[in-house]
Amino acid sequence: xxxxxxxxxxxxxxxxxxxxxxxxxxxxxxxxxxxxxxxxxxxxxxxxxxxxxxxxxxxxxxxxxxxxxxxxxxxxxxxxxxxxxxxxxxxxxxxxxxxxxxxxxxxxxxxxxxxxxxxxxxxxxxxxxxxxxxxxxxxxxxxxxxxxxxxxxxxxxxxxxxxxxxxxxxxxxxxxxxxxxxxxxxxxxxxxxxxxxxxxxxxxxxxxxxxxxxxxxxxxxxxxxxxxxxxxxxxxxxxxxxxxxxxxxxxxxxxxxxxxxxxxxxxxxxxxxxxxxxxxxxxxxxxxxxxxxxxxxxxxxxxxxxxxxxxxxxxxxxxxxxxxxxxxxxxxxxxxxxxxxxxxxxxxxxxxxxxxxxxxxxxxxxxxxxxxxxxxxxxxxxxxxxxxxxxxxxxxxxxxxxxxxxxxxxxxxxxxxxxxxxxxxxxxxxxxxxxxxxxxxxxxxxxxxxxxxxxxxxxxxxxxxxxxxxxxxxxxxxxxxxxxxxxxxxxxxxxxxxxxxxxxxxxxxxxxxxxxxxxxxxxxxxxxxxxxxxxxxxxxxxxxxxxxxxxxxxxxxxxxxxxxxxxxxxxxxxxxxxxxxxxxxxxxxxxxxxxxxxxxxxxxxxxxxxxxxxxxxxxxxxxxxxxxxxx
Amino acid sequence: xxxxxxxxxxxxxxxxxxxxxxxxxxxxxxxxxxxxxxxxxxxxxxxxxxxxxxxxxxxxxxxxxxxxxxxxxxxxxxxxxxxxxxxxxxxxxxxxxxxxxxxxxxxxxxxxxxxxxxxxxxxxxxxxxxxxxxxxxxxxxxxxxxxxxxxxxxxxxxxxxxxxxxxxxxxxxxxxxxxxxxxxxxxxxxxxxxxxxxxxxxxxxxxxxxxxxxxxxxxxxxxxxxxxxxxxxxxxxxxxxxxxxxxxxxxxxxxxxxxxxxxxxxxxxxxxxxxxxxxxxxxxxxxxxxxxxxxxxxxxxxxxxxxxxxx
Ligand SMILES: Cc1ncc(C[n+]2csc(CCOP(=O)(O)OP(=O)(O)O)c2C)c(N)n1
Ligand code: SF4
Numbered sequence: 001x002x003x004x005x006x007x008x009x010x011x012x013x014x015x016x017x018x019x020x021x022x023x024x025x026x027x028x029x030x031x032x033x034x035x036x037x038x039x040x041x042x043x044x045x046x047x048x049x050x051x052x053x054x055x056x057x058x059x060x061x062x063x064x065x066x067x068x069x070x071x072x073x074x075x076x077x078x079x080x081x082x083x084x085x086x087x088x089x090x091x092x093x094x095x096x097x098x099x100x101x102x103x104x105x106x107x108x109x110x111x112x113x114x115x116x117x118x119x120x121x122x123x124x125x126x127x128x129x130x131x132x133x134x135x136x137x138x139x140x141x142x143x144x145x146x147x148x149x150x151x152x153x154x155x156x157x158x159x160x161x162x163x164x165x166x167x168x169x170x171x172x173x174x175x176x177x178x179x180x181x182x183x184x185x186x187x188x189x190x191x192x193x194x195x196x197x198x199x200x201x202x203x204x205x206x207x208x209x210x211x212x213x214x215x216x217x218x219x220x221x222x223x224x225x226x227x228x229x230x231x232x233x234x235x236x237x238x239x240x241x242x243x244x245x246x247x248x249x250x251x252x253x254x255x256x257x258x259x260x261x262x263x264x265x266x267x268x269x270x271x272x273x274x275x276x277x278x279x280x281x282x283x284x285x286x287x288x289x290x291x292x293x294x295x296x297x298x299x300x301x302x303x304x305x306x307x308x309x310x311x312x313x314x315x316x317x318x319x320x321x322x323x324x325x326x327x328x329x330x331x332x333x334x335x336x337x338x339x340x341x342x343x344x345x346x347x348x349x350x351x352x353x354x355x356x357x358x359x360x361x362x363x364x365x366x367x368x369x370x371x372x373x374x375x376x377x378x379x380x381x382x383x384x385x386x387x388x389x390x391x392x393x394x395x396x397x398x399x400x401x402x403x404x405x406x407x408x409x410x411x412x413x414x415x416x417x418x419x420x421x422x423x424x425x426x427x428x429x430x431x432x433x434x435x436x437x438x439x440x441x442x443x444x445x446x447x448x449x450x451x452x453x454x455x456x457x458x459x460x461x462x463x464x465x466x467x468x469x470x471x472x473x474x475x476x477x478x479x480x481x482x483x484x485x486x487x488x489x490x491x492x493x494x495x496x497x498x499x500x501x502x503x504x505x506x507x508x509x510x511x512x513x514x515x516x517x518x519x520x521x522x523x524x525x526x527x528x529x530x531x532x533x534x535x536x537x538x539x540x541x542x543x544x545x546x547x548x549x550x551x552x553x554x555x556x557x558x559x560x561x562x563x564x565x566x567x568x569x570x571x572x573x574x575x576x577x578x579x580x581x582x583x584x585x586x587x588x589x590x591x592x593x594x595x596x597x598x599x600x601x602x603x604x605x606x607x608x609x610x611x612x613x614x615x616x617x618x619x620x621x622x623x624x625x626x627x628x629x630x631x
Numbered sequence: 632x633x634x635x636x637x638x639x640x641x642x643x644x645x646x647x648x649x650x651x652x653x654x655x656x657x658x659x660x661x662x663x664x665x666x667x668x669x670x671x672x673x674x675x676x677x678x679x680x681x682x683x684x685x686x687x688x689x690x691x692x693x694x695x696x697x698x699x700x701x702x703x704x705x706x707x708x709x710x711x712x713x714x715x716x717x718x719x720x721x722x723x724x725x726x727x728x729x730x731x732x733x734x735x736x737x738x739x740x741x742x743x744x745x746x747x748x749x750x751x752x753x754x755x756x757x758x759x760x761x762x763x764x765x766x767x768x769x770x771x772x773x774x775x776x777x778x779x780x781x782x783x784x785x786x787x788x789x790x791x792x793x794x795x796x797x798x799x800x801x802x803x804x805x806x807x808x809x810x811x812x813x814x815x816x817x818x819x820x821x822x823x824x825x826x827x828x829x830x831x832x833x834x835x836x837x838x839x840x841x842x843x844x845x846x847x848x849x850x851x852x853x854x855x856x857x858x859x860x861x862x863x864x865x866x867x868x869x870x871x872x873x874x875x876x877x878x879x880x881x882x883x884x885x886x887x888x889x890x891x892x893x894x895x896x897x898x899x900x901x902x903x904x905x906x907x908x909x910x911x912x913x914x915x916x917x918x919x920x921x922x923x924x925x926x927x928x929x930x931x932x933x934x935x936x937x938x939x940x941x942x
Contacts, residue, residue: 027941223941233934241920242724265932266916266923268723273749277716280709284720287707288687288728289921292720310710400938407931411924417636428652428703447921448687448705448721449635449728456700458708459692467655468700468708 004214005058006168007069007105010160011096013077014042014051021157022053023395024182025164027224028174029057030397033216036224037520038395039065039598044249044333050077050095059216063361063396064520067602068105070211071168072097073160075143076116093117098125107135109209111163113156115144137209139167146198151190158191162198170213172199221400227365227391227517228253230398231321232261234369235293239409240319241267242290244281246274248300249333250392251323255295275300279307282318286311287457289447291373291409295321295385298340299330302347308382309348314457315434315445315482317376317383317412319369324388326596335596336389338516339568341576344386345545353482355383355489356545360501360519362396368499368542370408375492377412379442379485386544388567390598391517413444420452426465431455434478435464441484490546500551504530504537510612511559512538513552513588515566515573518599522565525604536608541573547580556584561628563611565604569594571626585629595622634925637684638727644677651703658697664815664841664852665694668733668762669701671818675825676704681729689718691734691743693769695762695841698733712743715750718757725921726756726906729829733760737767740776740796751805751834756904758828758835761798764843765850772846779887784846795887798838799879799896803872808833808899810875812882814840817856817893824895833904840893851891859894869898 008025012018019040026036034057042051056066074097097112104110110131112122122140131138141163147155158179165172172195179191225233232254235243241262245255259269268290272278275296282294296304301322311318324340326332331339344356355375359365365387372383415423423444424432433455434443443464446453456466461478463469493499503523508530514522519540526538539555541548556562556577562584564574571590578585591607593599607619619625633639650673659665676686686704690696692711699706705728709717718732739747739761750759766784767773773786777798781790802810809831813821821839828835842852859865859878867874875897882892909915923929 221942223938225941229941233937236932236934236937239924239931241923242720244720261937263913266918266920268915268920270720270723272716273745276713277746277749280713280716281720281723283709284689284707284717285724285920287717288721288724289919289924290724291924292724306710307713310713314707400935400942403933403935403938405933405935407933409924409929409931414924416925417634426653430651430703447635447725449638449685449725449921451635451637451640451684453637454684454703454705456706456708458700458706459710460708466706468697 005056005062005066006071006211006213007054007056007066008071008073008164009052009054009069009100010073010075011050011052011100012075013096016075016077017154017157018051018053021161022055024175024178025161026055026395027178029055030222030224031174032171032213033218034058034214035060035062035216036395036397037062037064040393042334050092050099052096052100057214059214064524064601065598067600068103070105070108071164072100072104072108072110073164074100074110074112075156075160076113094121094125097122101130104134104136107209109167109211110136110138111160111167112140113143114140115142115156139163139205141201147194150193150197151187155191155194158194159198162195163202166199166202167207167209168211168213222397223400224395224397225362226253226393226395227359227362227387228257228393230362230365231369231385232257233403234366235373236261236265237405237407238291238370238373239407240291240293240373241265242282242285242292244270244272244278244285244294246272246278246296246300248297250325250389251295251297251300251321253392254321275303276306279304279320280310282320283307283311283314283316286316286318287448289411291377291411293319293321295323297323297325298327298343301340301344305347308354309350309352310459311382312348312353312482313459315380316457317380319372319376320382320384322384322386323392324386326594332596334389336517336598337568337594337596338388338518338566339572339594341386341544341572344384345576351479351483353381353486354545355381356386357383357499358386358516358542358544359391360516360540360542361391362398363402364499364542365391366403374408374412375489377410379489380413380445381485386516388517413442415444415446415453417450417452420446420450425452430465432464433466434462436481440488441481486546493543493546493548494550498551499542500548501540502537503527505535506537508535508537509560510534510536510608511555511562512536512608513541513555513562513564514538515541515544518565518567521599521601522604524601525608528601528605529608534612544576547576549580552577553581556587561587561589561611563589563591563608565591565599567593567598587628589628589631590626591623592626593623634922635725635727637682640682640685641680644680644682646673646677648683649673649676649703651701655700657701659694660845662842662844663694664764664843665698665762667815667818667821668760668839668841669698671821671825672702674822675829678826679729679829686729686731687721689714689721689730689732691738693735693738693767695733695735695768696738712738712741712746714738715743715746715759719750719755722755722757722906723915725919727919730757731760731829732757734762735768736761736763736765736777737775740798748801748805751802751807751836753905754806754808754833754902756832756834756906758837760837760839762841763798763838764841764847764852766843766847768843768846797879797883799883800876802836803876803879803897806834807836808902809835810897811895812838812840812893814852814856814893815842816853820858820893827895833899833902851886854891856891856893859892865892869895872897
């Protein structure tokens with residue numbers, strides 16, 4: 001068991017306040033100087049059912065969930081009990097304890113709610129024997145009773161946090177502060193009493209474990225944010241003031257954040273009848289001069305394919321989000337997967353020209369959202385951010401200063417009325433919107449209501465003046481012009497601050513390639529393997545279309561073999577690389593995981609070692625090694 | 632400083648301003664009812680006082696969808712059935728624009744049916760013109776949602792087994808605050824109704840009966856019309872939902888056999904538009920979103936100022 005980090009898992013029923021409790025505890029850990037990373041596991045139901053949140057905290061940087069965990073606070077599922085004592089939500093109250101044991105590390109600590117979980121039930125899962133085998137330290141506490149005594153039963157979360165803090169020797173000052181910010185009056189008083197009493201109770205315990213809260217100290221202010229927060233904030237700073245959408249997990253998070261903030265910022269948020277409308281609204285709003293965004297998850301994004309094409313053909317800038325969950329179809333609504341890559345790259349008819357970014361962590365989510373707006377409005381092209389349920393919901397601490405940027409509300413290649421006076425017009429006085437001066441494929445646009453700017457936008461192929469046309473020469477000209485933008489964008493992205501992130505020694509001869517939210521676990525695995533004497537490096541790619549070709553070529557060329565790591569069953573990113581680069585079939589292998597849970601670093605370490613040993617053996621976890629062509 | 636100088640320009644507008652001096656020439660068939668819509672619109676717009684540069688016409692797909700190509704205003708020829716969401720958003724981004732959406736019966740009542748219902752329900756301040764020729768024109772005469780029962784086409788060779796949709800009743804029940812029907816063969820009324828519809832503050836739905844001589848020679852769109860408001864036989868209060876609904880029922884039942892009635896069926900001046908409602912709850916800014924991007928003094932809020940809740 002690693003002792004320099006705390007990996008705390010709080011488990012209970014959905015609706016038991018697990019989320020807010022863990023959010024506060026994570027914030028308290030961050031405030032005490034630690035780096036934190038959260039991982040949320042929940043079923044697709046509103047109340048009851050087993051759910052947990054894991055918080056990993058350390059005095060050093062953490063970029064991923066850990067391997068297993070070392071502290072379980074099992075609250076029991078209160079919804080498994082009906083107030084009338086009939087099983088109403090199912091007889092599952094033990095699950096928060098029983099379901100979590102497999103991943104608890106050796107020497108781990110267990111606190112469970114004696115007030116809720118029957119002794120007989122607990123006996124049934126052989127807790128004592130298993131604890132002995134694994135060296136676990138078990139502390140049954142009547143959290144429910146303690147909560148009821150001072151307030152209400154729901155406050156047993158607070159009691160659990162108090163016990164935790166006591167057991168790991170953590171100062172409760174930050175927890176108290178957070179409670180004071182969030183509550184007041186009797187509720188606050190009751191919670192504080194419960195917290196302090198629980199904290200104090202530990203003094204009476206006969207403690208046997210050694211786990212304590214790690215120490216850390218930040219130099220600068222920190223903020224605890226999810227990927228969804230970062231995307232929403234990136235959009236705000238990019239000047240986005242229009243969002244339209246239809247709820248679908250997990251994209252709803254961004255939609256909610258912006259819907260709540262836009263009224264105070266002079267922005268417009270619209271919940272509409274379906275996703276076709278949602279994306280079409282983004283097109284309409286952008287056409288009329290707003291910086292506009294929409295988005296969805298798998299199935300909803302499928303409906304957006306049609307307006308996406310419209311944006312491409314009319315060269316209307318929009319930003320779309322695709323927050324993936326496991327598919328096909330409705331799939332596993334609350335589980336992450338990276339299975340929609342091909343869908344996002346290729347959906348919609350015709351030779352498409354869109355730009356796709358895949359941020360790999362919270363900071364990249366912010367940066368690339370800003371970049372997505374910049375590229376969309378400079379080049380009049382739809383841009384898409386593809387990310388997943390994991391990045392949507394995971395919270396990481398980020399330096400506050402990181403967000404201290406100037407807003408960039410620039411409408412890109414849009415003309416002012418003065419500039420329009422100089423522009424080309426036809427004999428009717430219509431602005432020649434799609435005429436082209438041969439520079440970078442971009443023909444500047446006007447906005448309805450501007451004097452002298454009127455033009456026709458159409459989803460049909462059209463002439464430089466915007467008239468529908470099936471003329472062969474015109475078709476080739478327009479098509480080439482639209483496609484040319486991608487080449488120019490590729491150049492711009494290559495020259496700019498790179499979106500690809502690397503770890504490991506340059507001269508390593510084994511390489512890992514990953515994308516999106518798998519980044520953290522991969523990078524951590526690389527660090528560990530290098531510490532253990534291997535020589536491995538990794539790249540996390542964000543520019544999916546246009547693909548970061550030159551960087552990938554250089555990386556692949558520099559190693560003997562590279563393993564592409566992604567959360568899907570069909571090796572979609574590896575397929576993209578081989579398609580775009582036209583080779584490397586024999587040099588690329590895959591590590592795939594698609595059971596609904598994100599990678600843990602140890603799975604990656606184990607799988608790499610299997611490959612490094614010459615390909616013998618099978619990984620033990622639910623991951624799959626896909627050999628190279630000809631292997 | 633205004634970024635959109637075309638907006639609010641109150642000069643006299645000549646109807647010729649709406650006619651492009653150069654191509655494209657309409658590709659509609661001779662005798663097509665769509666010409667009448669274009670003509671009525673060109674006559675109505677100057678009366679409403681809107682310049683071409685402050686007018687945005689969003690159309691769907693089909694013969695009707697070409698309308699935006701032939702009107703010299705800002706235009707957006709979108710995709711099949713989606714004119715309404717595009718138009719709605721444009722109006723939200725810049726409520727000062729005159730926004731009109733138009734398309735066929737297949738476009739608006741079929742594939743775009745969901746958008747029609749919700750645009751009417753929300754009472755967006757836009758005008759929606761549906762060219763109702765009871766047939767899919769551009770794809771060569773298939774049955775449409777308004778084709779009469781028994782209508783024979785290439786895709787329903789034995790005659791349609793479906794009852795036609797009742798667009799006026801649907802518009803009313805969905806929540807449109809202005810519902811009218813007019814007809815290509817009745818140009819004066821058509822112009823008047825379009826003027827009213829565009830001046831109306833809320834969702835104005837105009838079912839425009841257009842003839843398709845190429846695919847639908849049997850349709851009753853060719854017969855002369857009776858204006859319900861001008862006939863003593865049909866006395867009803869257009870501001871009364873119930874009476875309007877009864878009249879619509881009669882009209883829509885009779886269209887395929889009896890007298891064809893056109894005119895205003897429902898006018899609700901009291902109901903606030905969606906834009907007003909949204910502004911009232913603080914979800915639509917007083918100044919158009921679009922204007923801020925051109926305003927050098929605009930203050931842009933930063934995400935940095937929101938971080939406190941995360942620290
Ligand atoms: C998504 C989609 N489905 C089908 C079509 C083919 N399509 C083009 S026009 C049309 C019918 C249009 O009929 P209507 O709306 O009544 O207009 P009209 O041509 O009669 O004016 C269809 C089905 C299309 N363009 N897009
Ligand atoms: S096919 Fe019918 S609707 Fe289309 S242009 Fe010809 S007459 Fe008009």
